[in-house]
Amino acid sequence: MEDTSSRIRISLDDLAAVPAEETPRAQPDASSAPRSYGKIQDGAENFVAPEESGSLFLRGWFYLGVAGFVGALAAWGICEPGFVDGREGHSWGNILLIPVVVTLMCISFAVAESIVERSPKKAISRGLLSLPLGFVLGFVFDFIAELVFAIGLGIASAMGVHSTHSPVFWVARGLAWMVFGAAGGLVYGIVGQSAKKTGYGVLGGVLGAGLGGMIFDPIASATHGGAPSRAIGFALFGLCTGVAVGLVESALKNRWLYVTAGPLAGKQFILYKPQTTLGSDQQADIYLFKDREILPQHAVLDVKGPRIHLRALGPVFLNGQPVRSVVLDSGNIVQVGRYTFRYQEKQRS
Numbered sequence: 001m002e003d004t005s006s007r008i009r010i011s012l013d014d015l016a017a018v019p020a021e022e023t024p025r026a027q028p029d030a031s032s033a034p035r036s037y038g039k040i041q042d043g044a045e046n047f048v049a050p051e052e053s054g055s056l057f058l059r060g061w062f063y064l065g066v067a068g069f070v071g072a073l074a075a076w077g078i079c080e081p082g083f084v085d086g087r088e089g090h091s092w093g094n095i096l097l098i099p100v101v102v103t104l105m106c107i108s109f110a111v112a113e114s115i116v117e118r119s120p121k122k123a124i125s126r127g128l129l130s131l132p133l134g135f136v137l138g139f140v141f142d143f144i145a146e147l148v149f150a151i152g153l154g155i156a157s158a159m160g161v162h163s164t165h166s167p168v169f170w171v172a173r174g175l176a177w178m179v180f181g182a183a184g185g186l187v188y189g190i191v192g193q194s195a196k197k198t199g200y201g202v203l204g205g206v207l208g209a210g211l212g213g214m215i216f217d218p219i220a221s222a223t224h225g226g227a228p229s230r231a232i233g234f235a236l237f238g239l240c241t242g243v244a245v246g247l248v249e250s251a252l253k254n255r256w257l258y259v260t261a262g263p264l265a266g267k268q269f270i271l272y273k274p275q276t277t278l279g280s281d282q283q284a285d286i287y288l289f290k291d292r293e294i295l296p297q298h299a300v301l302d303v304k305g306p307r308i309h310l311r312a313l314g315p316v317f318l319n320g321q322p323v324r325s326v327v328l329d330s331g332n333i334v335q336v337g338r339y340t341f342r343y344q345e346k347q348r349s
Contacts, residue, residue: 051340054259054266061246063112065239068184068208071108072238075101076231085226098145099138102180105238106134106187109245113192116267118289121282126191133187141183149176164217174214181209181241188245194272200249208244212237255308255345262339263290271308276301278336291337298336301328308343310334 056062079100082093110130114123152172161168185205189198215236220229255271269276269286278286281296288294298314308328310316317335318326328334334341 051260052262052265056266058116058259058264058267059246060113060250060268061243063116064109064242064246066242067108067112068105068238068240068242068245069235070238071104071106072101072241073231073235075104076234080227080230083227083230098142098180099135101234101238102138102141102183103131103134105184105241106130106137106191108238109184109188109242110191117264117287119282119287122287129191130187133190134183137183137187138180141179145176145179148179149173152176165221170214170217173216174210174212177213177216177237178206178210180237181205181207181212181244184209184241185245192272197249197270197272200252201245203252204245204248205241207248208241209237211244212240215240253346255303255343257286257334257341257343260333260340260342262288262337264339271301271303274303288336288339291339294337294339308345 075097079093079097082091083097084091084094107127107130110126111123114120114126149172152175153169156162156166156168156172159168163169182202182205185201185203186198188201188205189195192198192201212233216229216233219233219236223229223232249270250268253268253270257269257271259265259267259269273285276285277297278284278288278299278301279297280288280291280294284297288298293315295314298312299316300311300313302309302311310318310323310326310328312324314336316323318328319333320335328343330343330345330347332343334343
Protein backbone atom coordinates (compact mmCIF):
# COMPACT_ATOMS: atom_id res chain seq x y z
CA MET A 1 0.00 0.00 0.00
CA GLU A 2 1.43 3.39 -1.02
CA ASP A 3 2.49 5.69 1.80
CA THR A 4 0.79 9.11 1.31
CA SER A 5 2.04 10.72 4.49
CA SER A 6 5.10 12.28 2.79
CA ARG A 7 3.14 14.02 -0.02
CA ILE A 8 3.06 17.83 -0.16
CA ARG A 9 -0.49 19.09 -0.22
CA ILE A 10 -1.15 22.55 -1.75
CA SER A 11 -4.64 23.96 -1.41
CA LEU A 12 -6.33 26.78 -3.32
CA ASP A 13 -5.90 29.02 -0.27
CA ASP A 14 -2.14 28.44 -0.37
CA LEU A 15 -1.99 29.52 -4.05
CA ALA A 16 -3.97 32.67 -3.36
CA ALA A 17 -1.54 33.65 -0.63
CA VAL A 18 1.47 33.65 -2.96
CA PRO A 19 2.25 37.28 -4.04
CA ALA A 20 2.16 37.80 -7.81
CA GLU A 21 5.41 39.03 -9.36
CA GLU A 22 4.92 42.42 -10.96
CA THR A 23 6.01 42.71 -14.59
CA PRO A 24 7.71 46.08 -15.19
CA ARG A 25 5.95 48.21 -17.78
CA ALA A 26 7.95 49.48 -20.73
CA GLN A 27 8.33 53.26 -20.65
CA PRO A 28 7.50 55.00 -23.92
CA ASP A 29 10.38 56.59 -25.79
CA ALA A 30 9.58 60.29 -25.93
CA SER A 31 11.77 60.79 -28.97
CA SER A 32 9.81 58.22 -31.00
CA ALA A 33 6.36 59.14 -29.72
CA PRO A 34 4.01 60.28 -32.49
CA ARG A 35 3.05 63.92 -32.67
CA SER A 36 -0.28 64.53 -30.94
CA TYR A 37 -2.83 66.76 -32.60
CA GLY A 38 -5.57 66.01 -30.11
CA LYS A 39 -8.53 63.70 -30.50
CA ILE A 40 -11.95 64.35 -31.93
CA GLN A 41 -13.62 63.42 -28.66
CA ASP A 42 -11.37 65.81 -26.75
CA GLY A 43 -13.18 68.83 -28.22
CA ALA A 44 -11.65 72.17 -29.10
CA GLU A 45 -11.99 73.39 -25.51
CA ASN A 46 -9.39 70.83 -24.33
CA PHE A 47 -6.94 71.43 -27.15
CA VAL A 48 -3.62 73.09 -26.32
CA ALA A 49 -1.69 74.34 -29.34
CA PRO A 50 2.10 74.18 -29.46
CA GLU A 51 3.73 77.59 -29.50
CA GLU A 52 7.38 78.49 -29.99
CA SER A 53 9.13 81.81 -29.55
CA GLY A 54 9.28 83.69 -32.85
CA SER A 55 12.48 85.02 -34.37
CA LEU A 56 13.03 88.76 -34.83
CA PHE A 57 14.47 88.03 -38.29
CA LEU A 58 11.03 86.89 -39.47
CA ARG A 59 9.32 90.21 -38.67
CA GLY A 60 8.37 92.07 -41.84
CA TRP A 61 9.56 95.48 -40.63
CA PHE A 62 12.94 93.96 -39.71
CA TYR A 63 13.85 92.11 -42.89
CA LEU A 64 12.39 94.82 -45.15
CA GLY A 65 14.35 97.44 -43.21
CA VAL A 66 17.57 95.47 -43.63
CA ALA A 67 16.78 94.93 -47.32
CA GLY A 68 16.18 98.64 -47.90
CA PHE A 69 19.39 99.53 -46.07
CA VAL A 70 21.49 97.06 -48.09
CA GLY A 71 19.86 97.96 -51.42
CA ALA A 72 20.28 101.72 -51.03
CA LEU A 73 23.84 101.41 -49.74
CA ALA A 74 24.77 99.10 -52.63
CA ALA A 75 23.34 101.62 -55.10
CA TRP A 76 25.43 104.37 -53.55
CA GLY A 77 28.52 102.17 -53.82
CA ILE A 78 27.87 101.60 -57.52
CA CYS A 79 27.20 105.24 -58.44
CA GLU A 80 29.46 107.16 -56.04
CA PRO A 81 32.63 106.75 -58.18
CA GLY A 82 30.84 108.60 -60.99
CA PHE A 83 29.19 111.24 -58.80
CA VAL A 84 30.33 114.88 -59.04
CA ASP A 85 29.56 117.34 -56.22
CA GLY A 86 28.18 120.74 -56.99
CA ARG A 87 25.73 122.18 -59.46
CA GLU A 88 28.02 121.38 -62.37
CA GLY A 89 27.65 117.69 -61.65
CA HIS A 90 26.23 116.03 -64.76
CA SER A 91 28.24 112.83 -64.60
CA TRP A 92 26.70 109.38 -65.06
CA GLY A 93 26.75 108.93 -61.28
CA ASN A 94 24.53 111.97 -60.77
CA ILE A 95 22.09 110.79 -63.44
CA LEU A 96 21.87 107.16 -62.30
CA LEU A 97 22.10 107.48 -58.52
CA ILE A 98 18.41 107.85 -57.68
CA PRO A 99 17.11 105.37 -60.32
CA VAL A 100 19.68 102.78 -59.18
CA VAL A 101 18.75 103.37 -55.52
CA VAL A 102 15.08 102.77 -56.35
CA THR A 103 15.92 99.72 -58.48
CA LEU A 104 18.09 97.97 -55.89
CA MET A 105 15.66 98.77 -53.11
CA CYS A 106 12.84 97.20 -55.12
CA ILE A 107 14.92 94.10 -55.82
CA SER A 108 15.97 93.88 -52.17
CA PHE A 109 12.38 94.07 -50.90
CA ALA A 110 11.23 91.36 -53.30
CA VAL A 111 14.15 89.01 -52.66
CA ALA A 112 14.20 89.50 -48.87
CA GLU A 113 10.68 88.17 -48.41
CA SER A 114 11.49 85.11 -50.55
CA ILE A 115 14.69 84.43 -48.63
CA VAL A 116 12.82 84.57 -45.32
CA GLU A 117 10.30 82.09 -46.74
CA ARG A 118 13.24 79.86 -47.89
CA SER A 119 12.14 79.86 -51.53
CA PRO A 120 15.04 80.38 -53.99
CA LYS A 121 12.66 80.04 -56.96
CA LYS A 122 10.53 82.92 -55.71
CA ALA A 123 13.62 85.00 -54.98
CA ILE A 124 14.85 84.60 -58.56
CA SER A 125 11.48 85.22 -60.23
CA ARG A 126 10.62 88.20 -58.03
CA GLY A 127 14.09 89.67 -58.41
CA LEU A 128 13.98 89.41 -62.19
CA LEU A 129 10.55 91.05 -62.26
CA SER A 130 11.67 93.86 -59.93
CA LEU A 131 14.72 94.74 -62.02
CA PRO A 132 13.00 96.27 -65.07
CA LEU A 133 10.09 97.65 -63.04
CA GLY A 134 12.39 99.37 -60.56
CA PHE A 135 14.70 100.77 -63.23
CA VAL A 136 11.92 102.24 -65.39
CA LEU A 137 9.94 103.59 -62.43
CA GLY A 138 13.18 104.92 -60.94
CA PHE A 139 13.65 107.30 -63.86
CA VAL A 140 9.95 108.21 -64.03
CA PHE A 141 9.69 108.93 -60.32
CA ASP A 142 13.05 110.72 -60.30
CA PHE A 143 11.65 113.19 -62.84
CA ILE A 144 8.50 113.68 -60.73
CA ALA A 145 10.57 114.10 -57.57
CA GLU A 146 12.72 116.76 -59.20
CA LEU A 147 9.58 118.73 -60.02
CA VAL A 148 8.32 118.38 -56.44
CA PHE A 149 11.71 119.43 -55.08
CA ALA A 150 11.86 122.47 -57.39
CA ILE A 151 8.42 123.56 -56.22
CA GLY A 152 9.48 123.07 -52.60
CA LEU A 153 12.64 125.12 -53.10
CA GLY A 154 10.59 127.85 -54.75
CA ILE A 155 8.30 128.00 -51.73
CA ALA A 156 11.30 127.98 -49.38
CA SER A 157 12.94 130.79 -51.34
CA ALA A 158 9.73 132.84 -51.17
CA MET A 159 9.85 132.38 -47.40
CA GLY A 160 13.39 133.73 -47.38
CA VAL A 161 15.05 130.35 -46.80
CA HIS A 162 18.23 129.79 -48.82
CA SER A 163 20.20 127.44 -46.59
CA THR A 164 20.21 123.64 -46.32
CA HIS A 165 20.43 124.10 -42.54
CA SER A 166 16.80 125.23 -42.41
CA PRO A 167 14.03 122.74 -41.49
CA VAL A 168 12.00 124.20 -44.36
CA PHE A 169 14.63 122.91 -46.78
CA TRP A 170 14.57 119.50 -45.07
CA VAL A 171 10.81 119.28 -45.48
CA ALA A 172 11.10 120.16 -49.17
CA ARG A 173 13.54 117.31 -49.71
CA GLY A 174 11.41 114.96 -47.64
CA LEU A 175 8.36 115.68 -49.80
CA ALA A 176 10.38 115.02 -52.96
CA TRP A 177 11.82 111.77 -51.63
CA MET A 178 8.33 110.53 -50.78
CA VAL A 179 8.01 110.00 -54.53
CA PHE A 180 10.96 107.55 -54.49
CA GLY A 181 9.44 105.68 -51.59
CA ALA A 182 6.17 105.39 -53.45
CA ALA A 183 8.04 103.73 -56.33
CA GLY A 184 9.60 101.16 -54.00
CA GLY A 185 6.26 100.33 -52.41
CA LEU A 186 4.57 100.14 -55.78
CA VAL A 187 6.99 97.53 -57.12
CA TYR A 188 6.79 95.62 -53.83
CA GLY A 189 3.04 95.28 -54.23
CA ILE A 190 3.16 94.48 -57.96
CA VAL A 191 5.63 91.66 -57.34
CA GLY A 192 3.36 90.40 -54.56
CA GLN A 193 0.49 90.30 -57.07
CA SER A 194 -1.93 92.14 -54.80
CA ALA A 195 -3.60 95.53 -55.19
CA LYS A 196 -4.04 95.81 -51.43
CA LYS A 197 -0.38 94.99 -50.82
CA THR A 198 0.52 97.62 -53.41
CA GLY A 199 -1.51 100.23 -51.52
CA TYR A 200 0.11 99.34 -48.21
CA GLY A 201 3.55 99.35 -49.84
CA VAL A 202 3.06 102.79 -51.38
CA LEU A 203 1.81 104.25 -48.10
CA GLY A 204 4.68 102.76 -46.13
CA GLY A 205 7.19 103.83 -48.77
CA VAL A 206 5.91 107.40 -48.75
CA LEU A 207 6.12 107.68 -44.96
CA GLY A 208 9.53 106.04 -44.65
CA ALA A 209 11.12 107.87 -47.57
CA GLY A 210 9.74 111.17 -46.34
CA LEU A 211 11.46 110.64 -43.00
CA GLY A 212 14.66 109.55 -44.74
CA GLY A 213 14.59 112.63 -46.95
CA MET A 214 14.15 115.01 -44.02
CA ILE A 215 17.17 113.62 -42.15
CA PHE A 216 19.41 113.62 -45.25
CA ASP A 217 20.51 117.26 -45.04
CA PRO A 218 21.12 117.25 -41.25
CA ILE A 219 23.37 114.21 -41.82
CA ALA A 220 25.16 116.04 -44.64
CA SER A 221 25.74 119.00 -42.33
CA ALA A 222 27.03 116.78 -39.52
CA THR A 223 29.42 114.92 -41.84
CA HIS A 224 30.41 118.04 -43.80
CA GLY A 225 28.93 116.74 -47.05
CA GLY A 226 30.53 114.57 -49.68
CA ALA A 227 30.56 110.82 -50.08
CA PRO A 228 30.16 109.90 -46.37
CA SER A 229 27.01 112.00 -46.06
CA ARG A 230 25.50 110.39 -49.15
CA ALA A 231 26.40 106.89 -47.93
CA ILE A 232 24.79 107.43 -44.53
CA GLY A 233 21.86 109.39 -45.91
CA PHE A 234 20.87 106.89 -48.59
CA ALA A 235 21.41 103.92 -46.26
CA LEU A 236 19.07 105.46 -43.68
CA PHE A 237 16.65 106.37 -46.47
CA GLY A 238 16.48 102.69 -47.47
CA LEU A 239 16.20 101.56 -43.86
CA CYS A 240 13.35 103.96 -43.05
CA THR A 241 11.48 103.03 -46.21
CA GLY A 242 11.70 99.27 -45.55
CA VAL A 243 10.75 99.55 -41.88
CA ALA A 244 7.79 101.80 -42.70
CA VAL A 245 6.51 99.43 -45.42
CA GLY A 246 6.64 96.52 -42.97
CA LEU A 247 4.96 98.44 -40.14
CA VAL A 248 2.16 99.84 -42.32
CA GLU A 249 1.53 96.44 -43.87
CA SER A 250 1.26 94.84 -40.43
CA ALA A 251 -0.86 97.62 -38.92
CA LEU A 252 -3.47 97.64 -41.72
CA LYS A 253 -3.81 93.88 -42.30
CA ASN A 254 -7.28 92.33 -42.09
CA ARG A 255 -6.68 88.57 -42.15
CA TRP A 256 -3.48 86.67 -41.52
CA LEU A 257 -1.89 83.40 -40.44
CA TYR A 258 0.69 83.62 -37.67
CA VAL A 259 3.11 80.70 -37.44
CA THR A 260 3.20 79.62 -33.78
CA ALA A 261 5.32 76.47 -34.25
CA GLY A 262 7.57 75.02 -36.93
CA PRO A 263 10.53 76.26 -38.99
CA LEU A 264 8.87 79.66 -39.61
CA ALA A 265 7.69 80.34 -36.04
CA GLY A 266 7.12 84.08 -35.67
CA LYS A 267 6.36 84.74 -39.36
CA GLN A 268 2.98 86.15 -40.30
CA PHE A 269 1.39 85.58 -43.69
CA ILE A 270 -1.09 88.30 -44.57
CA LEU A 271 -3.92 86.91 -46.67
CA TYR A 272 -4.24 89.36 -49.55
CA LYS A 273 -5.32 87.14 -52.42
CA PRO A 274 -8.78 85.71 -53.17
CA GLN A 275 -7.06 82.31 -53.01
CA THR A 276 -3.95 81.36 -51.01
CA THR A 277 -2.22 78.00 -51.39
CA LEU A 278 -0.18 76.14 -48.77
CA GLY A 279 2.19 73.33 -49.72
CA SER A 280 5.69 72.00 -50.30
CA ASP A 281 5.88 73.51 -53.81
CA GLN A 282 8.18 76.55 -53.72
CA GLN A 283 5.70 78.47 -55.84
CA ALA A 284 2.93 77.97 -53.26
CA ASP A 285 1.83 81.22 -51.64
CA ILE A 286 2.86 79.78 -48.26
CA TYR A 287 5.81 77.46 -48.88
CA LEU A 288 6.09 74.74 -46.21
CA PHE A 289 9.53 73.16 -46.33
CA LYS A 290 11.38 70.43 -44.39
CA ASP A 291 8.38 68.12 -44.13
CA ARG A 292 8.04 65.18 -46.53
CA GLU A 293 4.46 64.53 -45.48
CA ILE A 294 3.25 67.86 -46.86
CA LEU A 295 1.88 67.72 -50.40
CA PRO A 296 2.96 70.20 -53.12
CA GLN A 297 -0.50 71.75 -52.75
CA HIS A 298 -1.70 70.68 -49.32
CA ALA A 299 -4.46 73.18 -48.51
CA VAL A 300 -6.23 76.17 -50.04
CA LEU A 301 -7.65 79.26 -48.35
CA ASP A 302 -10.50 80.93 -50.27
CA VAL A 303 -11.91 84.35 -49.45
CA LYS A 304 -15.69 84.11 -49.62
CA GLY A 305 -17.25 87.42 -48.67
CA PRO A 306 -16.04 88.39 -45.20
CA ARG A 307 -14.94 84.83 -44.31
CA ILE A 308 -12.01 82.53 -45.05
CA HIS A 309 -12.85 79.02 -46.21
CA LEU A 310 -10.22 76.29 -45.70
CA ARG A 311 -10.08 73.30 -48.07
CA ALA A 312 -7.74 70.49 -47.05
CA LEU A 313 -6.18 68.43 -49.84
CA GLY A 314 -3.96 66.57 -47.36
CA PRO A 315 -4.10 65.93 -43.59
CA VAL A 316 -5.04 69.18 -41.81
CA PHE A 317 -6.11 69.62 -38.19
CA LEU A 318 -8.26 72.44 -36.84
CA ASN A 319 -8.02 72.88 -33.08
CA GLY A 320 -6.72 69.32 -32.87
CA GLN A 321 -9.44 67.75 -35.01
CA PRO A 322 -9.01 66.52 -38.60
CA VAL A 323 -10.95 68.57 -41.14
CA ARG A 324 -11.54 68.56 -44.89
CA SER A 325 -13.53 71.75 -45.40
CA VAL A 326 -14.29 74.44 -42.83
CA VAL A 327 -14.86 78.18 -42.37
CA LEU A 328 -12.19 79.68 -40.12
CA ASP A 329 -12.90 81.81 -37.09
CA SER A 330 -10.42 84.20 -35.55
CA GLY A 331 -8.21 82.37 -33.06
CA ASN A 332 -8.51 78.97 -34.77
CA ILE A 333 -5.38 76.80 -34.70
CA VAL A 334 -4.50 75.14 -38.01
CA GLN A 335 -1.88 72.38 -38.14
CA VAL A 336 -0.24 71.14 -41.31
CA GLY A 337 2.54 68.64 -40.70
CA ARG A 338 5.09 70.18 -38.38
CA TYR A 339 3.66 73.69 -38.86
CA THR A 340 1.12 75.30 -36.55
CA PHE A 341 -0.73 78.47 -37.54
CA ARG A 342 -3.06 80.75 -35.62
CA TYR A 343 -5.63 82.36 -37.89
CA GLN A 344 -6.41 85.95 -36.95
CA GLU A 345 -8.68 88.60 -38.35
CA LYS A 346 -9.60 92.10 -37.33
CA GLN A 347 -12.86 92.31 -35.47
CA ARG A 348 -15.68 93.15 -37.83
CA SER A 349 -17.81 96.10 -36.73
